[in-house]
Amino acid sequence: xxxxxxxxxxxxxxxxxxxxxxxxxxxxxxxxxxxxxxxxxxxxxxxxxxxxxxxxxxxxxxxxxxxxxxxxxxxxxxxxxxxxxxxxxxxxxxxxxxxxxxxxxxxxxxxxxxxxxxxxxxxxxxxxxxxxxxxxxxxxxxxxxxxxxxxxxxxxxxxx
Numbered sequence: 068x069x070x071x072x073x074x075x076x077x078x079x080x081x082x083x084x085x086x087x088x089x090x091x092x093x094x095x096x097x098x099x100x101x102x103x104x105x106x107x108x109x110x111x112x113x114x115x116x117x118x119x120x121x122x123x124x125x126x127x128x129x130x131x132x133x134x135x136x137x138x139x140x141x142x143x144x145x146x147x148x149x150x151x152x153x154x155x156x157x158x159x160x161x162x163x164x165x166x167x168x169x170x171x172x173x174x175x176x177x178x179x180x181x182x183x184x185x186x187x188x189x190x191x192x193x194x195x196x197x198x199x200x201x202x203x204x205x206x207x208x209x210x211x212x213x214x215x216x217x218x219x220x221x222x223x224x225x226x227x
Contacts, residue, residue: 068112068116068155069112069115069116069119071155072116072119072120072151072152072155073091073094073119075151076090076119076120076123076151079123079126079147079151080126083126086122086125086126089122089193089197090118090119090120090121090122092193093118093119093121093186093189093190093193094115094118094119094189096118096188096189096192096193096221097114097115097117097118097185097186097189098111098114098115098118099217100185100188100189100215100217100218100221101114101115101181101182101185103216103217104181104185104215104216104217106181106182106185109161110180110181110182111182112161113161113164113165113168113182114182114185114186116152116165117165117168117169117172117182117186118186118189120144120147120148120151120152120165120169121144121168121169121172121186121190122140122144123144123147123148123151123169124139124140124141124142124143124144124145124146124147124148124169125140125143125144126147127143127147128140128142128143131143137172137173138173140172140173141169141170141171141172141173141174142170144169144170144172145166145167145169145170148165148166148169149162149166152165164180164182168182168183168186171183172186172187172190175187175211175212181215184214184215184218185215185218187212188212188213188214188215188218188221188222189218191208191212191213191222192218192221192222192225194208195208195222195225195226205222205226208222209222209223209226
C-alpha cells in the first residue's frame with residue numbers, strides 16, 4: 068500500500084519535482100529512523116504514509132492563501148490526504164492518526180507519539196539541507212526537535 072500512496076503523491080504533485088523530492092527524502096529518513104527505533108507494524112505504517120503525505124496540503128494552500136506556510140498546510144492537508152487514502156480501507160484509528168499528524172506536523176508542541184516525533188525529525192533533517200541552514204540554526208533545531216537516538220545520530224553525523 069505504501070508504494071501506491073507514493074504513486075498517488077507523485078501524480079498529485081505532477082511536475083512539482085521539488086515537492087516530490089522533498090516527500091521522498093522525508094519518507095526515506097522516516098522509514099529508516101522508524102525501523103532503527105523498532106516501531107511496531109502499525110506505527111511504522113502510520114509513519115511511512117504520513118511521511119509521504121505530510122506536505123500534501125501545500126498545493127491547496129498556495130492556491131487558496133497564496134502561501135505555503137505551515138499553518139495553511141496543517142489546515143488543508145488532512146482533507147486532501149483523506150481523499151487520497153479513502154480507497155485503502157485503513158482502520159479508522161490508523162486514518163485518524165495519519166490525519167492528525169498531517170494536520171499538526173508544524174506544531175511541535177502537539178507531538179504525542181513516536182511516529183509523530185520521527186516524522187518531525189525526518190522533516191527537519193531534510194529542511195536543514197534544503198534551507199541551507201547555518202551551524203547555529205542547526206544546533207537550535209537539533210535541541211528543539213530531536214529526541215530519538217537514531218535521529219540524534221543522523222543530525223550529528225550529517226551536519227556536524
